[in-house]
Amino acid sequence: MTDAAAAPAERAPGKKGLLIPLAATLVLGGVGFASTYLGIWSPAGMLAGTPEPEVSTEHLSVEFIDVPTIEIVIPGGRARSLVLSATIETDSTHKAEVSHLMPRVSDAFTTFLSGVDPAAYDKRGVLEVIRAELVTRTRYVLGEEPVKDLLITEFRFK
Incomplete structure (x- = not known):
């Protein structure tokens, strides 16, 4: 009897004792998944020991080719x-290709602009929409790689 009275009764782990490690596991797992999904790491x-990415010198070979005024x-x-x-905006390796296909680019621009509803020109933000559509048509004609950007240098009404 003295043995039974001297040994304190051990309590089984309750639901609260299991909830904290479970919640911590779920939170840390979610943070780890989100950080890898977003490309943070x-x-x-880490296992492969990939080297640092090389710094490109593309900005040094930027070329600007004018589209004929439409x-x-x-x-x-x-x-x-x-x-x-x-x-x-392109690079020096694609300059000849872009210059060669300029009549097709000019045709794509003219076709798009002549199909725009006249009432749309009076709306706010029309220049951004037109620029996005012209970039899409330029990339359709020239491909994704040669076209870095499209700069609108003049947009006016007469």
Whole structure:
């Protein structure tokens, strides 16, 4: 009897004792998954010991090629015309290809601009929409790699 009275009763772990490690595991697992999913770090990269990425010198070989000025009569009651000048940003390796295909780029621009609703030109933000569409058409004609960006240098109504 003295043995039973001297030994304190051991309590079985309750639900609270299991909840804290379970919650910590879920939170840390979620943070780890999110950080690898977002590309902050890579477990495979750490194991492989990948070297630091090389710094590219692409910005040193940037070339700007002018798109011929496009002038389009805007249909509608008012006698207005749109004048657009743009420049394609590329690199020196693709300069000849872009220059060679410039008539196709000019045709794509003219086709798009003549199909825009005349009322759209009066809306706010039309320049951003037109620029995005022209970039898409430029990349369709030239491909993704040659086209770094499209700069609109003139956009006016006459």
